[in-house]
Ligand code: FE
């Protein structure tokens with residue numbers, strides 16, 4: 001390191017906050033020098049903490065996320081034996097974190113100490129404050145003789161900026177179904193931000209090569225904190241997924257498989273014996289899953305303190321985007337009508353009960369307020385399950401998505417219209433297909449309230465029947481759909497227009513598969529209309 005530590009850098013050090021360490025004991029470990037007399041020599045940022053770790057601890061890479069205009073969360077986990085609980089003893093471990101202008105770390109922008117706590121699986125979340133003319137920086141962690149991989153990250157632009165933005169949306173990366181070729185292409189595309197829309201892990205058992213899985217989970221279905229940690233460690237061991245986390249900050253929300261398929265609030269799926277699962281038993285499992293998710297994601301959220309975890313939150317990207325990240329799982333009512341699948345007979349009366357909610361009353365009102373209260377060009381919902389109305393008359397094809405919560409959808413979209421929210425874009429995953437839809441409320445099919453871009457799965461296999469493509473495309477709300485491929489969507493936004501480039505993987509069962517564009521769609525600001533380019 002050649003640059004001297006400036007007073008400005010000193011202030012940046014002092015301003016950093018460790019999100020993972022919200023209690024007083026650990027806040028003190030993020031220590032900046034007490035006075036300029038004790039500044040470290042110009043050749044380094046700070047002494048690297050001593051460590052007794054004897055095996056490579058940075059096996060799961062690094063990540064960043066939840067950027068603001070002044071700071072970004074930096075993440076890593078120390079795990080010499082990632083598949084087996086991490087491999088460290090119960091002692092906490094101190095790390096040095098650094099953000100630099102250059103990948104050689106000659107010009108340090110910010111640094112500090114952080115403690116990887118055993119109680120959180122030796123994960124860390126550093127809220128790293130720094131300033132750079134382009135908002136970009138490189139980051140790494142060090143302890144003892146060990147240095148992490150180097151990540152590239154960036155801040156959001158300051159208010160007033162309308163700089164273009166490139167967002168990659170992704171979801172559904174079932175390990176056993178396929179490889180992550182989509183991420184290799186995403187890294188090449190150099191997005192500013194990745195938005196992960198749920199199903200980061202799948203909770204199922206090992207799978208079966210005989211039954212067509214391309215690789216196996218290394219454990220039975222998890223239901224404990226250690227079990228879920230091991231599952232995250234398996235997924236994060238993938239080099240293509242690690243590379244995508246090294247590329248840019250991510251904003252992550254969860255869907256169902258981070259806990260269990262199609263769970264709703266504290267209601268589990270029917271148990272393996274065909275009987276309902278005791279909500280107390282399921283809530284304990286959910287708490288373990290929520291903690292493991294929090295531990296492994298680069299999120300700007302305090303650690304869970306009880307069985308719940310609030311993850312819905314809002315982001316600003318200059319004056320270009322006001323983004324609201326939703327939680328469609330934790331507060332929803334149980335799926336109506338027994339959550340039947342592909343039902344084409346009229347829905348039971350329960351489905352249209354106005355008391356039913358996808359988001360819960362509090363989040364629903366918060367989301368309307370959060371989108372209404374912004375000068376941004378684009379108002380964006382990061383959303384779990386399909387919001388476009390694909391009901392067939394009185395029939396609901398999929399009770400797990402917003403069709404099963406239509407009164408709540410009507411309240412949300414009507415509320416946004418009444419509050420004057422324009423240029424509404426909903427970004428969605430879950431359903432393992434690529435689609436574009438017009439958002440409408442019940443009884444007003446000709447008034448488009450916004451556009452939904454549904455990204456296909458990174459690797460999870462199709463869960464719609466053969467021949468359904470024609471059925472979907474024939475629906476009046478569906479602009480287009482492609483059901484056969486895995487991939488992601490690359491969104492390019494300016495103050496004038498929004499382009500969605502649907503990148504699809506030729507064959508996700510091949511790790512080095514080619515990736516190409518299926519179609520590109522355009523929304524021009526001011527018009528709730530989407531056209532194919
Ligand atoms: Fe999925």
Ligand code: CA
Pocket residue numbers: 198199255256257430431
């Ligand atoms: Ca899902």
